[in-house]
Amino acid sequence: MNTDPRRADQPVDPQELAELLPAPGRPVLRQDRHRVLKEHLMEQISNETVYELSSTTDTSSAPPAPRRPRRRLVLIAAPLALATAVVVGAVAVDGLRDGEGGATGVGGDPRAEHREAVELLDRIAVVAAGRPAVRARDDQFIYTRSQGPSSMWGGPSKLVRDSKGNVTGTKTYTGKVRSDEWQPVSGKRDGLRRLTGLRPNGEPVLTQTEDIAMSPGDLTFRQLEALPTDPDALLKKLKSGSGVVKSRLTETVFENVGTILDQATLLPDLNAALYRAVAKLPDVRVVENVKDGAGRTGIGLTYAHREKRYTATSEYWVFDSKSLAYLGTDTRALQDAAVADEKGKVTAGGAS
Known part of the structure; x- marks a missing residue:
């Protein structure tokens, strides 16, 4: 027996039907997880905007291509499943971002992580460029x-x-x-x-x-002075003659830069260029709360291969969280650098 008094020809009221359903749950995301989702959403919007702008700026005589339909954001049943996925991912991310457990993996969005590393390296480069330059004689x-x-x-x-x-x-x-x-x-x-x-x-x-x-061994101070200070030219120089297989080229560049950072702190222009060149490497990641070889806590950078996202394959470079001064690595702390007679x-x- 049909207890609904609605007639067969009466239109369906969506609001009335919605009231018959139980209210959906509202999973609460942590603030940092919410920020990651927001950045991902904004990136999708930006990508679509760039596509539409490129379509509208075509001035050729050919007929315009059919306009790509906008994506519709379905936010009815998705939040609960999405929140579950984010919580699972957060467990993998937090270990490396907090510098716990040594070489812990990265499980977040590679593009968002790389963007964060680029922003940090740019700030570090600005600080490095502001240091006083040091001159040294051949007999020193x-x-x-x-x-x-x-x-x-x-x-x-x-x-x-x-x-x-x-x-x-x-x-x-x-x-x-x-x-x-x-x-x-x-x-x-x-x-x-x-x-x-x-x-x-x-x-x-x-x-x-x-x-x-x-x-x-390695590069002498004179050889460091001769390196280009344009980030693109410097990166090309660092990649040439590395003598390693292509699959390890990026990792090798990161490691080689680490071997010259101590002396490079005395050459502001080169030091800044090194950080900006490293920012162009695709798999550099930010790591928070890392201790250097002397136990000083700072913010770190490491290399994690894109195909081995759960393993940090290189050492951590450590920087003071406030001044962004280079402190050394997670195994060796730099405490002084100067010229001696x-x-x-x-x-x-x-x-x-």
Whole structure:
């Protein structure tokens, strides 16, 4: 028996039918997840706008192509399913973005993550460009002081001798270590690395030191000065002659830039160009709350291959969250960089 008094020819009222259905749930998204969805939506709108603008600016005599219909946003039953997907994705994203668990994966929108990295690198480049330039003579040295675990440098080590004075092996200090390095500006002389063991409170263990002669390696300061400061030209230079397979080219460029950032801090124009060149790499990601080799917390950058989204394959570069000054990496902290007249001499304020 039909209890509805509506006649067969009476039109259906959508509002009346809607009132017969239970009210849909309203899943509450976290603010950061809501921001990701909003950015994704705005990107879709921007892409469609660009398509329509390109269609309307065609001035050829050919008849215009049929106009692409606008996408309609269906927001009735979608929110609950969408919220479920976002919550699942958030579990994967938060680990890397918070720098927890070491090399944790990235699970967010690659385009949004890359856009965030580009914006951060641009701000870092502006700060780097504002540093004072340093001039160095060929007879001087570039001094850097770093800190990290002894495994970074494999020392300091001491020879172990038996009761007769015969060498029976070596013993390596385990714990935090300070590395003072003097690299020749011209690369025509040997440099020096001095390793000093550190106590848990940061005080040096004077009985745990080791001096190691260093042959010129990587790029000398003079070679760094000769690199182009245009980001596009610099990136082309960094990619040339890398000697690696194409699938690892981007990762290798990221790693190679990391090896010269210490000395590059003394060359503002090059330093800024390096960050802007890295911003052109597709798989660079921002990582929040990362500690450097000395335990200082900052904001980080890393490389995560697009086909291995859940693995950060490179080290983290760490920057001060407020000043955006380069602090080093997650395994090695940069504490000083200067020009020295002689190798082996250090004052309280850095190189002498």
